Amino acid sequence: xxxxxxxxxxxxxxxxxxxxxxxxxxxxxxxxxxxxxxxxxxxxxxxxxxxxxxxxxxxxxxxxxxxxxxxxxxxxxxxxxxxxxxxxxxxxxxxxxxxxxxxxxxxxxxxxxxxxxxxxxxxxxxxxxxxxxxxxxxxxxxxxxxxxxxxxxxxxxxxxxxxxxxxxxxxxxxxxxxxxxxxxxxxxxxxxxxxxxxxxxxxxxxxxxxxxxxxxxxxxxxxxxxxxxxxxxxxxxxxxxxxxxxxxxxxxxxxxxxxxxxxxxxxxxxxxxxxxxxxxxxxxxxxxxxxxxxxxxxxxxxxxxxxxxxxxxxxxxxxxxxxxxxxxxxxxxxxxxxxxxxxxxxxxxxxxxxxxxxxxxxxxxxxxxxxxxxxxxxxxxxxxxxxxxxxxxxxxxxxxxxxxxxxxxxxxxxxxxxxxxxxxxxxxxxxxxxxxxxxxxxxxx
Numbered sequence: 212x213x214x215x216x217x218x219x220x221x222x223x224x225x226x227x228x229x230x231x232x233x234x235x236x237x238x239x240x241x242x243x244x245x246x247x248x249x250x251x252x253x254x255x256x257x258x259x260x261x262x263x264x265x266x267x268x269x270x271x272x273x274x275x276x277x278x279x280x281x282x283x284x285x286x287x288x289x290x291x292x293x294x295x296x297x298x299x300x301x302x303x304x305x306x307x308x309x310x311x312x313x314x315x316x317x318x319x320x321x322x323x324x325x326x327x328x329x330x331x332x333x334x335x336x337x338x339x340x341x342x343x344x345x346x347x348x349x350x351x352x353x354x355x356x357x358x359x360x361x362x363x364x365x366x367x368x369x370x371x372x373x374x375x376x377x378x379x380x381x382x383x384x385x386x387x388x389x390x391x392x393x394x395x396x397x398x399x400x401x402x403x404x405x406x407x408x409x410x411x412x413x414x415x416x417x418x419x420x421x422x423x424x425x426x427x428x429x430x431x432x433x434x435x436x437x438x439x440x441x442x443x444x445x446x447x448x449x450x451x452x453x454x455x456x457x458x459x460x461x462x463x464x465x466x467x468x469x470x471x472x473x474x475x476x477x478x479x480x481x482x483x484x485x486x487x488x489x490x491x492x493x494x495x496x497x498x499x500x501x502x503x504x505x506x507x508x509x510x511x512x513x514x515x516x517x518x519x520x521x522x523x524x525x526x527x528x529x530x531x532x533x534x535x536x537x538x539x540x541x542x543x544x545x546x547x548x549x550x551x552x553x554x555x556x557x558x559x560x561x562x563x564x565x566x567x568x569x570x571x572x573x574x575x576x577x578x579x580x581x582x583x584x585x586x587x588x589x590x591x592x593x594x595x596x597x598x599x600x601x602x603x604x605x606x607x608x609x610x611x612x613x614x615x616x617x618x619x620x621x622x623x624x625x626x627x628x629x630x631x632x633x634x635x636x637x638x639x640x641x642x643x644x645x646x647x648x649x650x651x652x653x654x655x656x
């Protein structure tokens with residue numbers, strides 16, 4: 212009896228020691244994390260409902276199992292719909308400088324003298340994009356003076372940035388997307404027989420997005436046909452441009468066109484996109500263009516203006532492309548009077564013909580869109596992780612005649628950037644790697 216009691220208390224004592232040890236280890240690692248040189252600091256807005264605000268969320272979520280990460284807020288911060296692990300990482304603090312900064316806000320407003328204070332890191336990388344053939348000169352100043360490299364999501368932008376005067380390396384890594392939820396709900400769409408056919412355009416309502424041209428093309432081809440509808444929703448609205456759209460709707464006496472202003476949660480946005488029969492992007496300029504890709508992930512037929520970064524989508528062969536060669540000067544509210552290069556419009560007749568083509572040959576375009584799902588999968592964060600990991604910690608850095616991110620290997624024209632990466636690699640002692648792995652496992656899992 213006494214032996215049983217003794218064994219019982221021994222087990223209790225041992226369990227207590229194990230728990231105390233685990234607690235002490237976690238407290239120690241928490242202290243070590245605070246003073247640890249993390250692999251990556253992500254700086255930017257967090258707002259899942261916004262395309263720009265989604266980038267930091269996706270990057271942190273993508274790299275949370277392979278890099279120790281610190282987040283620094285820059286811009287809006289809304290944790291609605293953000294994964295719990297990303298929230299946890301975003302709230303952790305580090306006192307020691309990180310190795311690599313990825314600055315996510317694509318808009319680099321302000322000269323270098325008034326640019327937001329950047330953290331002290333070994334390598335600064337900006338993830339940036341623009342929708343015309345020339346970026347603002349203040350961006351050029353910021354990039355050349357404050358960053359070591361810039362990453363753009365589409366090949367169209369490489370020449371844009373270089374021709375604008377950017378001297379640091381310009382790499383291409385596509386914008387990561389969370390398309391699994393779209394792919395799971397994809398199917399071969401059929402033309403509706405018991406309800407109106409719905410064309411739709413979702414996104415900001417402004418001159419660049421060119422919804423007014425869409426309304427005119429729709430009016431030309433279908434008029435007030437009750438069997439065909441056009442739905443336009445904008446999370447952001449240019450009031451002056453919206454007034455012109457509504458003026459056109461009244462002019463053409465269209466009762467089958469609706470314009471709404473809703474900022475949607477992810478599930479509501481997905482539900483609205485699924486309610487369409489054809490997605491239309493007549494935009495004059497894009498730096499990447501998420502929504503036509505999301506539409507393809509659903510197997511939804513799409514009409515896309517063939518210009519700027521949307522050329523990549525048109526060249527895939529899975530959408531109905533519209534010639535877009537009318538040169539128009541790029542105009543932005545924030546840079547009135549500045550030369551920001553060109554954007555590209557399309558003709559009303561060409562867009563109207565595309566609407567009719569998809570409507571009359573729906574089965575053909577539905578099959579194309581369904582086959583396009585596999586093309587869209589390449590943009591899933593899991594597929595791009597190896598390239599983002601290479602940006603943070605390449606296995607090899609090669610001095611080359613090109614700037615390219617490959618799996619594990621970073622090719623660069625910059626001797627300075629090569630040396631900076633080599634300095635980071637030299638610091639990877641076994642002790643640091645072990646501490647890094649434990650921090651990732653305990654605090655980022």
